[in-house]
Amino acid sequence: MxxxxxxxxxxxxxxxxxxxxxxxxxxxxxxxxxxxxxxxxxxxxxxxxxxxxxxxxxxxxxxxxxxxxxxxxxxxxxxxGIPPAIAIEQKTTTRNPRSTVGTSTEIYEYLRLLYARIGRTLSPVSGEEVKRHYVQDVVEKMKEYRPGTRMAVLSSIQLRNGRNLQEQLDILMKEGFSRVDVGEQFYRIDELLEQKQQPPAEEVLLVIDRLSCSSDKATVNRLSDSVETAFLEGDGECIVRFWGEEGIESFTFSNRFEADGITFEEPTEMMFNFNSPVGACPKCEGFGKVMGIDENLVIPDKSLSLQEECVQCWRGEKMSEWRREFVHNAYKVDFPIHRAYYDLTEEEKGLLWNGCHDQELYGINDFFAMLEKNLYKIQYRVMLARYRGKTDCPLCKGARLKPEALYVKIGGKSVSDLVLMPVTELKDFFDKLTLNETDATVAERLLTEIHNRLQFLINVGLGYLTLNRLSNTLSGGESQRINLASSLGSSLVGSL
Incomplete structure (x- = not known):
């Protein structure tokens, strides 16, 4: 033996x-x-x-x-006596243009799961959190009021199939509804129909139920049924009104995942996967780069100003007309023609590239648009090819993900913000991250895996890398150490 x-x-x-x-x-x-x-x-x-x-x-x-x-x-x-074995290959890991440090170490896979589980979608308009309300949310709101407080469950009236208000009220009355709310006053539907002049449809609310606040089971069940009906009749929206000690208070609940008039996509794991059509940016298809006009080729010396001919394609006897025309009209938008390009603000760079057509100011992008319209001329085709290169995708700004994925935040950061951090900074972010009790329970195992793998990268001397660094740009030693960190991160014991 x-x-x-x-x-x-x-x-x-x-x-x-x-x-x-x-x-x-x-x-x-x-x-x-x-x-x-x-x-x-x-x-x-x-x-x-x-x-x-x-x-x-x-x-x-x-x-x-x-x-x-x-x-x-x-x-x-x-x-x-041989156990299962692991070997680290002494070569660059991959030439796959989609592979990154994050995907190679599987840290990004855990980040995807983390954002899908506890990420909060924030509206880009107001910055408010986007929430989907459930029946239980209305029940919890009712329990905040003193027992016996009067309340009503209402919904907006949807004019379906091209009906007017009178026709829709007739149908609602046949379905068993008897009252409406107009200006916080209740009316019987038949009484409202008898009036010669009826209010606008948007001012009329359908009364689903009227009841008194109570935490007993019968009231909770009745309220739950009424809220479900309100969501159905109101196209996903329910209005709850309370006659409390401080006056009348109304609250709107929606079971649609929307805010500021925008319907958002609920976070899922695939939503953060740039290797899948579900999550990839539709413009660059998840690569983060597109073929476009390369800023470094157009403006190779950023220490020069516009007056000093920093724009390479606006040199020469004919093309310099574009520069002279821009300089001539620059005063209309207070553009600093004598300031070095690298000292310009983002807004000023935007003016140089995009111009301001209202002020007859035409920028670099307008120049290249002119070239593209005249591609039948060989000299224009040659010039356009000279300044083309791989540039950051204009839609996702190099993040690789569709815009909806970047609305989801944890600790005020999107997943794109995290993969741009060096590993040492990213570990500090997670060390300082505070979560509520529910989120902490849901994310406990995910955070443990993320912490461990980040620490392994730091231990092998790769704390300076970012997770979005392409694998095919790593040196042989860096690739080897990433493989080592991945193997250590698997927490296998007893292997060779």
């Missing part, structure tokens, strides 16, 4: 190994040294790793094995 504390290799004949017998202690740090060609890699990778991986894969079901690479059995008489 083999000793479980050691690995025994008998008669290894892989590559340069000449029928050797080796005993290697387990749970120890082992270094294999020797001259070039002496069989170090043959022993470590082609024998130990190959057999450990092969035996692990063969322990899986036939269905699982079809998705995994098969390794050949090393040529040796016997290997005993």
């Amino acid at each position: 083999s000793n479980s504390k050691q690995i025994e290799i008998i008669g290894a004949r892989v590559n340069n190994l000449k029928n050797i017998d080796v005993t290697i202690p387990r749970n120890s740090f082992i270094v294999i040294t020797g001259l070039s060609g002496s069989g170090k890699s043959s022993l470590a990778f082609d024998t130990l790793y190959a057999e450990g991986q092969r035996r692990y894969v063969e322990s899986l079901s036939a269905y699982a094995r079809q998705f995994l690479g098969r390794m050949n059995k090393p040529e040796c008489d016997q290997i005993r």
Whole structure:
């Protein structure tokens, strides 16, 4: 019987190994040294790793094995006591243009889950949190009032199929509704229909139910049914009015995920996946870059001002007319023609690039639009090609995700903000992140995995990297250390 504390290799004949017998202690740090060609890699990778991986894969079901690479059995008489093995490849990990540090270490996968579970969608208009209300929210609001307080459940009247108010009220009355609310006053529907002059439809609310606040089961059930009906009749909107001690108070609840007149997409895991059509920016398809006019080619020397001909394409006898025309009209928008390009504000750079057509000011983008309209001229095609390059996507600004995903925040940061942080800053952000009790419970395991993997990256000296750094731009040493951090982050024990 083999000793479980050691690995025994008998008669290894892989590559340069000449029928050797080796005993290697387990749970120890082992270094294999020797001259070039002496069989170090043959022993470590082609024998130990190959057999450990092969035996692990063969322990899986036939269905699982079809998705995994098969390794050949090393040529040796016997290997005993070998555990499952992990190896770090000594090469750049991938040339895939979609692969990043975040996806390679799986940290981004946990961030996607985190934002889908506890992310808060904020309206870009008002900055308010977008919420979907449920029946229970109305019940909780009722319980805030003193028992016996009068309340009413109302809904707006939807004029369906081109009906006018009178026709819609006739149908509602046939469905069993009897009252409406006009200006906080209740009227019977038949009385309102008898009036010669009826109020505008938007001022009329349908009375679903009138009841008194109470926490007993019968009242809660009745209120729940009434709110469900209000959501149905009001196209997802319910109005609840209370006659409290401080006067009349009305609250609007909506079971639609919307705010400021905008309907938002509820966060899901795939919404933050730039490798999926569900989450990828529709403009750049998740790459973050598009072929466009490269700012660095158009303005190679940013220490020059417009007057000093910082715009490369506006030089020469003919094209300099664009620069002279811009300089001539710059006073209309207070554009500083003598200020270096790198000292311009974002607003001033926007004027230089986009112009201000109301003031007859035409910018760099207008110039290239003119070139594109005249592509039948070979000199214009050549000039346009000279200034084209990979630039940040104008829609997602390089974030790779569709705009809806960037509305979702945790701790005031979108997932795009987090992947732009160096790993050390990102770990500080999560160390200082405070969550309410519910969110903390939901995110506990996700945060643990994120913390551990960030710490592993810092431990192997990669704290300066950002998670959106492309894998194919990493050096060989950085790629190796990322693979090492990924393996350590898996928390496997007892493996080789």
